[in-house]
Amino acid sequence: MIARYILPWFGGVPAVWSTVQMFFQILLTAGYAYADWVSKPGYKRERWHILLLCLSVIGVLMLSVFWRSPITPSSDWKPSPEAIPVLEIVKLLMISVGLPYFLLASNSPLVQAWFHRLFPTQTAYRLYAISNIGSLLGLVSYPLLVEPLFTLPVQGWMWSIGYLCYVGFALWGTIKALQHRSATVIYPEIEASDRPIRLSWSDRLLWIGLAATASLFLLATTARITQEIAVVPFLWVLPLTIYLLSFIITFANERYYNRNIFLGIFIFSFLAVIWAVIGLATIPIIIQITIYSLCLFAVCMICHGELYRLRPQQSQLTTFYLLVSVGGALGGIFVTFVAPVIFKGYWEYPLGLVLAWLLFFLTTFHRSETGLKWQRLMLWAGLICAGFLMYLFISLDLESSVLLQRNFYAATRIKVLEPTNESSQRYVLVHGMTLHGVQYLDPEKRKLPTAYYSETSGVGLAINHHPRRRNGMRVGVLGLGIGTLAAYGLPDDVYRFYEINPDVIEIALGKGGYFSYLQDSSATIEVVLGDARLSLERELQESGSQNYHVLVLDVFSSDSIPVYLLNREAFALYLDHLAPDGIIAVHISNRHLDLVPVVWKLADHFSLHRLLIDDEGDNERAIRSRWFLLSRDESLLSIPELTTRARNMNGYTTSLPLWTDDYSNLLQIMR
Known part of the structure; x- marks a missing residue:
């Protein structure tokens, strides 16, 4: 929720999500460490917990006076252009939700420690399963119920009220724990047998390793099925659900984890993954998703089942949870920050399988087992x-690609299509399952616009039939790809591209000699590195409107569409940069999302004239595409060359709410 709120302030790039994720992971570990400290015998440290709970309430009440909700910062807190994004994100998170989340993170191990103190004859570990049921309910309910029904400020108030209720229960529980610390021991024989046993370093390392492997494999599987197998919105929920379910099952009762059964499932799914990798192109998507999900379930059950089997006595459970959280953080750090540096592809997936297999047998040999x-x-x-x-992963990636590279933003690859046919041989740039551009090697075809940008596409028609076509045009493009649209450039034109990924810019500028649209163009080419919305905001503030005659939005073809570029605030910015005789061309080709009602609602809000143009393509040079053309000037869209190609939208209406920075709902537009 808080990540979605600040997303437009920092450009919505993966770095924002990764920074937020790592912030909460580190704070979770800090909360577990704090819980371990509070629960230790000796000085009545529960008093500190009471103090922090009260301070957090004061903080929530104070922020509610100045902000739209206690956890949604006001616009005064937007970062300046000179600010360091990571530091600004951490600052905002610390001020808005830092202390409340820290206390919430400490809640699960603290409650279990206090439960054991009050009821030493009962197991407290089941409470961890219950807490993960709560996490699972939150994971499922947010996209299905909360996000579609409430704006972000309302969500912020709902969360804050819920937090204040939590503080009331937490204060009551802490006071009870404080009172019991001084009370007479009810079960002296149990207390004596439950005195801490010194933990070995082998136990500690196994806890960290098992937790890290499960976390690593969760993220690796998510990347595998959402980027390499099927580009479907909300598919990322499936792996996380499996991950949480494995915690719930293994920590609910020891008998639910049968080592031999899950070893068999692991071996079967392991071999099935090898089969799926070899036959990727011929195996139905649903079967591939099932195979990878089954393998993730087996790995998580083994890692978390062995964790539960190796759990310490209950008097040391806070230390146990602390090291488990450290392992989870290490797995996340490796996938997020280390793997993009050392791997060219998503090769942490087979690494996770190696680690899971190795750790399973290390735990088998552990503690004097034969x-x-x-x-x-x-x-x-x-x-x-x-x-x-x-x-297999590495060789297949390298064999099918002439260039493969990965950075913080994405893993990009260049492939050759029809390598034996000189007239049809062409390079393609892809990211996962999303195509970013095609260019022929044949000199006679090399300068032709291809894919979604051919002369018969909506954007091709908008550029070729614009009144200023021969008088010098300014064209802005959000999303560079390989720079295909530069093929339309004439000597007096200026084409300005906005791109967040530096690797994509290098490729489009000619790295490796694969693509040459930018070099071949007759227009003046400008490339802006950075998030498009932030760059446009900065340009408007520093130098005024760019006065684009055509502004192309080409960032919505994958499942992970940047909704902050397709809402009221973003379109107001686009119109500020549009010339009076300007056209906005929105590429809405998407297999899983129907973006027509979203753009239609925005056009209604800003009183824009519109045309929807579908191009069937020719299946080689031109790919089937769908474009919306929008303009303040009706005459620009009334020429026969456009109207004859436009789809009849007479009588079309939509009840979809207007998307804003505070509200968007992908579920409503899924096909």
């Missing part, structure tokens, strides 16, 4: 298979 010969053979057989899978 290291049977068959177990050692299984260990080496599994490592060999996992190594083979890693070889």
Whole structure:
């Protein structure tokens, strides 16, 4: 919720989500460390907890006076252009939700420690399963109920009221725990047997390793199925649901985790993954998703089941949870920050399988268990298979690509289509399942616009038939790709591209000699590195309107559409940069999202004339595409070359609410 709120302030790039994620992961670890400190015997540290709870309430009440809600900062807190984004994000999160989240993070281990103190004959670990049920309910209810029904400020108030209710219960529980610390021991024989046993470093390292492997494999599986298998909105919810379910099952009762059964499931799914990787192009998507989901379930059940099997006595559960959170953070840090630097593709997936297999047998041999010969053979057989899978991932990626690279933003690759046909041979730039551009190698076809941008596409028609076509045009493009639209450039034109990914810019500018649209163009080419909305805001503030005759929005073809570029505030900015005789061309080709009602509602709000143009393409040079053309000037869209190609939208209406920075709902537009 808070990440969605500040997203437009920092451009909505993956770095925002990653920074927010790591902030909460680190604060979760800090909360667990704090819980471990509070629960230790000795000085009545619960008093500090009461103080912090009261301070958090004061903070919530004070912020509610100055902000739209206690956790949604006012516009005065927007970062300046010179600010360091990561530091600004951390500052905003610390001020808005830092202390409340810190206390919420400490709640689960603290409650379990106090439960054990009050009821030493009962197991407290089941409470961890219950807390994960709450997490799962929150995960599912937010996109299905909360986000579609309430704006972000209202969500902020709902959360704040819920937090104040939590503080009331937490104060009551803390006072009870404080009173019981001084009370007479009810079960002296249990207290004596439950005195802390010194934890070995092997136990500690296994806890961290198992938690890190499950976290790493969760993120690796999410990337695999959402970027390489199926580009479907909300598909990321499936892996996270499986991850939480494994915690719920394993920590609910020890008998729910049968080592032999889940080893068998792991081996079966492991081999199925190898089959899926080899036959990627021929296996139905639903079967692939099922295979990867089953493998994730097996890995998480093994990691979390072994964690529960290796759990310490209940008097040391806060230390246990602290090290589990450290492991989870390390897994996330590796995938988010380390893997993009050391890997060219999403190769942490087979690495996660190697680690899971290795850790399973390490825990089998642990604590003086017999290291049977068959177990050692299984260990080496599994490592060999996992190594083979890693070889498959790397070799298939490298063999199918002439260029493969990865950075913080994405893994991009360049492929060759029809390499044996000289007239049809062409390079394509792809990210996961999303196509970003196609260019022929044949010199006679090399300068032709292709894919979604051919002469018969909506954007091609808008540029070619604009009244200023021969008199010098200013064209702005949000999303560079390989720079295909530069093929329309004439000597007096200026084409200005906005792109967040520096690797994409290097490729479009000619790195490796694969694409040459920018170099071949007769127009003046300008490329702006950075988020498009932030860049446009900065330009408007510093130098005024860019006065674009055509402004192209080409960032909505994948499932992860940047909604902050398709709402009221964004379109108000686009219109500020549009010339009086300007056209906004919005590319809305999307297999899973129907963006027509979203753009239609925006056009209604700003009283824009509109045309919807569908181009069937020719399946080689031109790809099927859908474009919305919008303008203040009706005459620009009334020429026969456009109207004859436009879809008849007479009588079309939509009840979809207007999207804003405070409200958007992808569920309503899913096909």
